Amino acid sequence: MIQHIVCFRFTDPADTQEARTRLTGLAGVVAGLEDIKVGTNFAGSPGYHLGLVSTHADREALATYAADPAHVAVLDWLRPRLADRVAVDFEVADH
Known part of the structure; x- marks a missing residue:
């Protein structure tokens, strides 16, 4: 399993x-995406406004998600509006 985290x-x-x-x-539209959670940062300190955690079966599924036209369309909308973005991807054991 892969966790993809973006702020x-x-x-x-x-x-x-x-x-x-x-x-x-x-959710339910993009190939390779098993789960997605998106939330607004409620911390009072300056920082990132939004966080995302998505789950993918493996690295290949993450690559499929990244290239999916629906995902690319959202990225195209996001990029000109971003001051900053940070991402991390890591493997977790299946339970």
Whole structure:
């Protein structure tokens, strides 16, 4: 199993909700995506506005997700609105 974690900081924080809606909308649509959770950062400190955790069966499934046209369309919408983005991918044991 692969966990894909991304934190987003927007140039305009008002874009946070639309980004959350678009990212959540990938569930059940994008190949290689087993689960996705997207949430708004409620911490009061400055930082990232939105976090994403997605689950993929393996590295191949993650690559399939990354190349899926629906995912690419969301990225195309996101990129010009981002001040910063950080991502980490790691393997976890199946239980």
